[in-house]
Amino acid sequence: MEKYDNPEVAEEVYDSLHAWLGDMWNESFKTDSLPEKVEPEEDWLTEKRNSCIRDYRMWAGLDDDELITEDKIDEWALNRVSCNSNYDYNDLKEVLLSNK
Secondary structure (H helix, E strand, O other): HHHHOHHHHHHHHHHHHHHHHHHHHHHHHHHHHHHOOOOOHHHHHHHHHHHHHHHHHHHOOOOOOOOOOOOHHHHHHHHHHHHHHOHHHHHHHHHHHHHO
16 A cells, blocks of 8 residues: 555656557547548538438328428428437428428
């Protein structure tokens, strides 16, 4: 127990941890550890929108070629997809109405 009260041991432990964290920090910035292909955010967002549109059409009982208009919006299906996909209700509604 006496060695834990020794300030020199505490400094050694601190220096060791500080060096380890520094190495970890520096390692995180090396580009050779990144995946070769990083998908742009736009591709991910497009896929998310397309997935929400497919889900909405399924829950609203619409065919793939059926046009979605303001008067045809199924509120229940819109709410379900919005909640399940974590997509803002109004943003999703805008995406559905702009999808031609």
